[in-house]
Every structure is written in structure tokens, then in C-alpha cells.
Amino acid sequence: MSKPVLILSAHPDDETLGAGGTVLRHSKQGDKIIWLIVTNIFEHQGFSKQRVSKRQKEIEQVAECYNVQETVKLDYPTMSLSSDDLGSLISDISEVVSSHTPEVIYTMNRSDAHSDHRVVFDAVMACTKSFRYPFIREVLMYECISETEFAPALPEKQFQPNCYVDISDELEEKIKIMNIFKSELGTHPFPRSERNIKAVATHRGATAGVEYAEAFQIIKSYRFETL
Template sequence: MKILVVSVHPDDETLGCGGTILKHNRLGDELYWLILTRCDESLGFKKDFIKKRKLQIQKVSKEYGFKKVYELDFLTTKLHNVDFSKLIDKISNVINEIKPEIIYMNNRSDIHTDHQVAAKSIMSCTKSFRYPFIKKILMYECISETEIAPSLPENIFIPNVFSDITDFIDKKIEIMSMYESEVQNPPLPRSLENIKALARYRGASCGVNYAEAFMLIRERF
């Protein structure tokens, strides 16, 4: 089975579905990673940081066993400035090349504008009559982005699919720690302790020790 994991920013994949990616790897599924944005000196990032981020992507990709990593290189925090048709075209090209059966994507109502724009674009790139090979689309949550969105009905993340990651939680935490600049100290949300606590809470919702939660957008049997 071909699996496409979409990250607006590197680390989204680990926060949202790292344990599930590891599970797919154990099952022998074919894994692909699409990263939409990159950091750049024009945005105030140092050369050393940019170099370190590239190395992190390589290390994380190896840990998950991705067959190929696609990087679209749009500027981080600037997706709202990108011509929407250009964004759709680039994402569509990747989807048509891979022809994935399952797609994991960012939540459409996260507080980060990049996530909102990306989710809208991805949904435009996954219409069933144009991409019949896609059998399932799942949105994942990103701690520090999903739960911080305004508490309005249209922004609520309502999980209806749970993935048991009990066997993979420690590895997920280990991989997340590779993103040194993204890990926060407690009680801030993106601490390793809180990432594990969220998995524990989601696990309690479905009767396992640790889980990741998703919103099912579409499924075809």
C-alpha cells in the first residue's frame, strides 16, 4: 500500500502521525513524504539553522523509512502569498506521481495560516473523480497548532479514527527530539512530556495505552 504523508513544515509529520508512520513501516507499506515549505535567510533564519534543518529532514526520513521525500520549497509562513493555482499544481504533480492510497494531512483549522492554506489546497488536489486511486484521507492534529485555534464550532478537531501507537510511542518521542529547535520545555505544549501525554489521552479514548487521533475526511472501500 502506498502512503503519502504531507507536512506543511518538517516536524508536523512526527507531531501528528509519527507513531502511525512507524506502524505503516512495520507493515511493509510504501511511504512517501511531501514537505511544502522551507526556511530561508530572507526570513531571518541563519545559515547554520538551515543546514541543520536539511540534515534533520534526512535523519528523520531515514528513521521512518520513507522511499522518497518531496520538497516543494515554498517559503515558510508565506503560503498565503503563493498563487493558489501554483500550490495546487505542485501538490497535484506529486500525488499523480505517487498515486497514494492513503493520505495523511494537516488539520484544516489549525491556528497556523500555512496549515489552513495547505489543507485547502490538498483538498482541491484529492477530488475523487480526478484521483480515484485515493482510498482514504485523514487529517492529523499538531499540538501547539490544533488546540490553540479559537474555540469556534468550525475550528473544532473532532477525532473519529484512532491509531494504536503503543509499540511506537518511544520511537516517536526519540524522532521528535531530533527537531531540537522545535521542542519546548514544560509546560509549553510542544514539550516531549506533553506530546506523550496527548498520546496517552488519545489512547484512553480508544482503550489502548497510546494513540494518535485523526479526522476521517473521506474513505472508499
């Protein structure tokens, strides 16, 4: 049975780096994909008109590749989220969650090096309380190359995967989609390279016993069916 799935990005490309193969699998099985992008780029931040326009076209292309049924842009300025934004961000995310009633939510890792990611995680968690959002069945964090692995090397900051999704049939398509965000890619040893995307998928696949996989950390999982 198909279900609504919410994938969050602090910045467009987070979703592809961390969960692109998994989103493709959801799409293939007929699930309703809602893509929530928290930040955007603007000319007043120093981005050229051409770059701003190109980014919006990239988002449209990627949404089409994933068969996204609705793309929601909150349009917070990129690279500027802070705790001061939490109140409005929680309200905005809550509205999206309440209106789309997702059963599964994918969000970025709580300890990512990028502060935008950490603020988004805190806001998302405020929108997953079971007594306010009883339709949510799972909340999972994904790892985002170039951010998750650069979190401080402290025990409480570690990404600890406990859920793996086989993306052996989706990896090549994931990489093609990532190439839509061409400006975000570089050559090895730059973290966001095709080689590293495949290397991480290989490593996670070896852990899970499949060719390629994506890893997640389950934050919440509610199961009411008979075990």
C-alpha cells in the same frame, strides 16, 4: 498488501507531532512512505546558513527513521503561505499525488492556528477528487500539537477525531524522532514538550481503549470490498 502512503507537512516536524507513530506503523508493515514537505527555511528570510543546513540534515535523519522512500520538498518560504499561493500549490501537490498514486493521505487539520497549515489543507483537498484521483482510498486530518488546540473555540473550527491508531509500541520511537527537531521542543508547559506529546497520546489512548494512540479525523474513506 503494502500500499503507497502520502504524509504531508506544512513544516518538517508536523508529521511527527501529528502522525509519527502511525507513519512508523505503516513503515513496519512495508508500506511505501512518501513525505511531502511544503515549506522550507532560507537565508534570505533571516535564517543563518548553519540553521538552514542543519534543518536539511534533520529532514534527512527523520526520513531515514521512517524509512521514507521519497522526500519531496516544495520549498515555499515558511510562515508566508496565503491564498495567493493556492494555484501553484495545488498544481505542485497534484503532480506529487498523480505521480505516486497514494492510497492513503495524511494532512494537517483544516482549522489549525498556523495559516500555513490551513492553506496546505485547502490545496490538498483540491487534489483528492475521486474522478481525478481514483486511486485514493482515505484522506485523514491529523492534530498537530501547538496548532490544532489553539484554533478558535468555535464549533466549525473543532478537530473532531473519529479514527484512532494504537501507537503503544511506537510512542518512545516517535519521541526520539521528535528530538531530532530539538529546536522545536521546549519544557512543560510549552505545548511541544515530550511530556505533552505523551499526555496527548495517553488521552487519545484512553479514548480508544489502548495505552497510547494518535487521533485522526476522516475526511474521505472509499471502501469497495464486501462488508
